[in-house]
Amino acid sequence: MSDMLAPLLCLDSSADRGESVSRRLTAEFTREWRRRGAAVRYRDVSADPVPLIGEAYARLGRRVERRGALSLSDIGRLVAGEAERREWELTRPLVAELRAAGSVLLGVPMYNFGVPAALKAWIDRVSFPGVFIDPETGRKLLGDKDFVVICARGGAYGPGTPREGFDHQEPYLRAYLTNLGVDPRRLEVVSAELTRVGDVPALDGLADLAAASLAAARDRVRELAGSEPAGAPEAAGID
Numbered sequence: 001m002s003d004m005l006a007p008l009l010c011l012d013s014s015a016d017r018g019e020s021v022s023r024r025l026t027a028e029f030t031r032e033w034r035r036r037g038a039a040v041r042y043r044d045v046s047a048d049p050v051p052l053i054g055e056a057y058a059r060l061g062r063r064v065e066r067r068g069a070l071s072l073s074d075i076g077r078l079v080a081g082e083a084e085r086r087e088w089e090l091t092r093p094l095v096a097e098l099r100a101a102g103s104v105l106l107g108v109p110m111y112n113f114g115v116p117a118a119l120k121a122w123i124d125r126v127s128f129p130g131v132f133i134d135p136e137t138g139r140k141l142l143g144d145k146d147f148v149v150i151c152a153r154g155g156a157y158g159p160g161t162p163r164e165g166f167d168h169q170e171p172y173l174r175a176y177l178t179n180l181g182v183d184p185r186r187l188e189v190v191s192a193e194l195t196r197v198g199d200v201p202a203l204d205g206l207a208d209l210a211a212a213s214l215a216a217a218r219d220r221v222r223e224l225a226g227s228e229p230a231g232a233p234e235a236a237g238i239d
């Protein structure tokens with residue numbers, strides 16, 4: 001993993017705070033990072049929801065987009081009126097937090113074949129036009145950060161399963177993050193499947209597969225959490 005000096009941003013999104021598999025796995029990861037002295041910045045978008053974007057966000061976004069990538073300060077200078085000011089005040093800290101992270105860890109349950117609305121609210125807000133591009137050089141600001149996405153899903157979605165093709169969680173997150181500028185070689189996705197065995201009668205008989213999936217996910221998370229920093233320290237962000 002890269003840059004241990006800049007914080008690891010860990011974002012959880014499960015509505016379940018008791019038995020969440022994704023939360024358990026992100027906690028294992030962050031425990032290992034803290035043990036090694038890394039700073040961890042934590043955000044829980046389920047407990048502390050990100051407000052949905054409003055009309056003024058879209059209006060400001062259009063105005064900014066017409067000018068190309070701008071610094072956060074220059075975007076601030078384009079804000080017009082109280083509603084846009086409110087939207088930018090909700091947006092800028094989340095953008096700055098993501099830009100300042102050395103690495104990013106996302107805990108993501110599958111809800112209705114996709115990602116939770118709580119995570120999507122963060123995604124819609126943080127993905128403000130141009131804010132992950134250096135306006136001076138055109139460099140992608142997320143391109144040298146490591147991203148680890150930990151997915152949990154009640155069912156199974158591999159080749160040959162009845163729900164093959166229904167997975168709009170992992171492919172969506174890969175498409176979204178790489179489009180935002182994340183280097184696909186620095187994006188790791190770990191999935192624990194069949195987490196609802198024991199609750200959902202249709203999954204009876206799949207307990208061994210569920211246990212194997214969870215064990216493999218946990219092994220991979222430990223491996224990723226324990227790997228040594230790869231990159232040189234980077235600047236915390238560009239304003």
Ligand SMILES: Cc1cc2nc3c(=O)[nH]c(=O)nc-3n(C[C@H](O)[C@H](O)[C@H](O)COP(=O)(O)O)c2cc1C
Pocket residue numbers: 014015016019020021022023108109110111112113114152153154155156195196
């Ligand atoms: C609102 C809701 C919708 C869900 N939809 C799906 C689904 O479409 N497919 C699936 O495989 N599991 C689904 N599940 C099960 C969760 O993916 C599963 O419980 C997973 O472990 C949740 O992540 P967590 O353990 O980190 O909370 C759903 C659960 C909830 C609460």
